Amino acid sequence: MAAFYLFHAVERAGLASNCEPRWLTPEEEKLDDRHLLEKIFDRQPDIICCTLYLWNIERTLHLLRRVRQNFPRVKIITGGPEVAYHHPFLFRTGIPDVAVVGEGEAVFPQILSALEQGLRTDFRQVAWKEGHSYTWGKLPAPSRSIQDCLPPANHRNWTPDPHGMAYLETGRGCPLRCSYCRYGHLRRKTTFLNAAEVNKRVGILMDRGAAEIRFVDPVFNANPAFQEILDSLLRLNRNGKLKFFAEVQADLLTPDQIRGLVQAGFSELEAGVQSLDPLVLARVRRPVSSNLSRKTCASWPVKGYE
Secondary structure, three states, X not given: OHHHHHHHHHHHOOOHHHOOOOOOOOOHHHOOHHHHHHHHXXXXXXXXXXXXXXXXXXXXXHHHHHHHHXXXXXXXXXXXXXXXXXXXXXXXXXXXXXXXXXXXXXXXXXXXXXXXXXXXXXXXXXXXXEOOEEEEOOEOOOOOOHHHXXXXXXXXXXXXXXXXXXXXXXXXXXXXXXXXXXXXXXXXXXXXXXXXXHHHHHHHHHHOOOOEEEEOOOOHHHOOOHHHHHHXXXXXXXXXXXXXXXXXXXXXXXXXXXXXXXXXXXEEEEOOOOOOOHHHHHXXXXXXXXXOOHXXXXXXOOOXXX
C-alpha cells in the first residue's frame, strides 16, 4: 500500500517515465534471506525503497547490507514508523542514503529528482548521508490533504489482493496525543475523506472482488462524517457479503453506532491499548469520555461484541 501511494506521487509529479518500479510479489515476500537476495541481485536495482517497522527493521538492514556489498552504487531510501530523528541504531549502521520521517508522498518525488541530478532536498523530515553521518534539511515538507495523497478511486492498481483483502484509508492524523504513540506527534492536523468519496471507493473495491476491507485510519470514528459513512456502508453491504475492520475510539461510540457497525458488516473492531484507570490514562495522556464506565460497557450487548 505504501509503495502504491509513493509511486502514484511519482506519476502525479510527471516522473514515472524515468522509473521502472518493481515490487515484491506475495510469493517473494515469503522467501528466506538467500532466495530474496537472489531476486534482488537478478533485478540489479538502481534504487531500493524500504518501509521499516519494528518487526522488520533488523532483518531489512541485514539484507540491505548484503545488497550494498554486491552493488556499491545502489541508493537506499528508508521510511516508515521506525525512521526517527534519534533512532538508537538505524543511522549508526550507515546503510540508508536517504531516510524519511513521517509521510512520504510530498517528498518522495523530490528525493528521486535530487538523486538523479546529484543534489539534495532541504526538508527537515529528510536525512541525507554525508560521509559517516547524516544531515537533516531545514524546510517543512508541503502539507497535503488525504484527497491529494490518495491515488484516484478508479486507479488500475486499486484492487484487492488474491485473497480478496483490500485496504482503505479515509483519514490521516489522530485526534489523540498518546505519549506512547508517534503518530499524533508526527502529524498534528487531521484530514478526512467525505462520505461520498468513501462510498465511491468501497463500491469500486466491491466491484473488483473485495471480500473484506480493512480501514487503516488510526481512529475510524474520528471522521466528522462517521455516521454518514456508516449509513452508506449499510446500504452498500445489504447482502452482508463484505466484511469490514477498523480501529476506533470505543468510548465515543453510542449504542446505536455499535449496532450500526455490526449491521454494516464490521466483523472486527480494535480499540488499542486501553485502561479505565484514571491514573494510567493521565500518565499516557489518553483521555476517555466521562460517559464511559464498566457498567455502560456491559450494557451494550450486541451480537459479536462484548
